[in-house]
Amino acid sequence: MKYNRIGLFGGSFNPPHLGHLIMAEEFVNRFSIDKLFFIPVGIPPHKNVELAPKEDRFKMTVLATADNEKFFVSDYEIKKEEPSYTYITVLEFKNRFYNSEIFLLLGYDSLLEIKTWKNYNLIFENAKLCAFAREGxxxxxxxxxILRKILIIDDIKINISSSMIRERIKKGLPYRYFLHPRVYDYIVAKGFYR
Structure with missing residues (x-):
């Protein structure tokens, strides 16, 4: 089957939360994305954050996205033994879906760091970038x-972050309604982020 527009949404998904799902659904609808791949990072080159095991972040992302027929989760980056660089992932998906347009979804937080990413110019050459407003x-x-090359979604601002959820868990504060119920149940069962 031919897909005209392939979306990529990379991140640590530590954990995946409702903000990720809102961003993804809005992105798919606004830009007529045929298939959106959530791509949990294996070894992030930029973030010095303690991550839940990559297999568990993958599983939580699958649990979070299972209700949307256009959402898929790729294990491409978590299978790698070396740091994951976005430009390599973009080139891989461009090769897999060579007749399709590739779109990359990221938040303002990532956009502000993009010039520090390895070979970021190759990302712009091989994908259309869409940046989603984030509170703060x-x-x-x-x-x-760079901004002239980017599709901006700024009429919806997401005020949920994985770091905020992890902090709430550590402090014993309620966090259930920031997450898909299956992800919440998984975190409770595994005892993550305490």
Whole structure:
């Protein structure tokens, strides 16, 4: 089957939360994405965060996305033994879906760091980028040349983050309604983030 528009949504998904799902659904609907791949990172090159085991982050992402027929979870990055670089992942999916347009979804937090990413110019050459507004991140002073190349979704701001959820769990604060119920149950069963 031919897919015209393939979306990629990489992240640590530590844990995947409702903000990720809202961003993904809005992205799919606005840009007529045929298939959106959530791609949990194996070894992140930029984030120095204690991660739940990659197999568990993959499983939680599968649990979170199972209700949407356009959402898929790729194990491409978690199978790798070396750090995951976005440009390599983009090139891999461009090769797999060579007749399709590749779109990359990221939040403002990632956009503000993109110039530090390895070979970031190859990402722009091989994918259309879409940046989603995140509460607390301002792109007004960001590189204007890069901003001209990016599709922006700024009429919805997500105020949920994985780090906020992990912090709430550590402090014993309620966090259930930031997560898909299956992900919440999985975290409770595994005892993650305490």
């Amino acid at each position: 991140f301002d792109i007004r002073g960001f590189d204007k040349e």
